Amino acid sequence: MSLGTSMIVPATPADIDAIMACERRPGYEATVGRWSREEHLAGMADPTHRYFVARRADGAIAGFVMLQDVAIEADSILVRRIAVAEQRRGHGRQLLGHALHVIFDELGARSARLGVRAYNASGIALYSSFGMREESRREEQGHGSAAITVMTMTMSAETYRQSRRANP
Numbered sequence: 001m002s003l004g005t006s007m008i009v010p011a012t013p014a015d016i017d018a019i020m021a022c023e024r025r026p027g028y029e030a031t032v033g034r035w036s037r038e039e040h041l042a043g044m045a046d047p048t049h050r051y052f053v054a055r056r057a058d059g060a061i062a063g064f065v066m067l068q069d070v071a072i073e074a075d076s077i078l079v080r081r082i083a084v085a086e087q088r089r090g091h092g093r094q095l096l097g098h099a100l101h102v103i104f105d106e107l108g109a110r111s112a113r114l115g116v117r118a119y120n121a122s123g124i125a126l127y128s129s130f131g132m133r134e135e136s137r138r139e140e141q142g143h144g145s146a147a148i149t150v151m152t153m154t155m156s157a158e159t160y161r162q163s164r165r166a167n168p
């Protein structure tokens with residue numbers, strides 16, 4: 001899938017530096033997790049994970065998305081992590097669109113799910129714009145003393161197909 005100047009392609013171990021830099025962008029620590037090189041290498045080797053990067057024409061990585069719980073005809077596949085190198089340039093939409101295409105059209109999952117902190121307005125806006133909806137909320141202990149509210153957002157295969165018919 002391509003849009004503008006970047007293409008969504010499967011990630012390789014050569015992309016791990018760029019993926020780690022993306023996770024570690026200033027300000028992202030409040031909204032997205034970070035893995036070590038070893039954790040990413042293990043994830044890429046794990047058949048229940050899928051990684052995709054947005055690769056620009058000049059080869060630079062504009063963002064990535066990681067799926068977990070991948071299996072054919074899975075009940076639910078988790079969008080574990082998504083982050084872009086530069087916000088509001090359409091890469092998040094491109095990456096999530098591809099992730100949902102893989103989840104529903106290629107893997108035939110019954111639903112997609114993800115966790116997002118309740119204060120992450122840009123993440124929630126992106127997911128809502130695809131038709132994902134809040135299913136539940138839970139409190140998690142943050143690094144400080146304050147608890148963090150994490151929303152689970154989901155989308156069923158039926159909702160995905162309806163939205164594809166409405167916006168082919």
Ligand SMILES: CC(C)(COP(=O)(O)OP(=O)(O)OC[C@H]1O[C@@H](n2cnc3c(N)ncnc32)[C@H](O)[C@@H]1OP(=O)(O)O)[C@@H](O)C(=O)NCCC(=O)NCCS
Binds near residue numbers: 031127
């Ligand atoms: C969340 C994130 C992936 C969105 O990616 P992005 O490339 O900035 O978003 P896009 O430019 O593709 O925007 C897609 C849509 O999301 C919504 N959106 C994104 N950022 C928004 C913001 N700051 N305010 C309101 N809506 C926003 C809009 O609906 C937008 O569509 P529009 O441009 O047609 O209005 C990106 O901001 C990011 O990497 N954030 C830091 C890491 C993170 O929080 N990851 C998610 C963890 S759950």
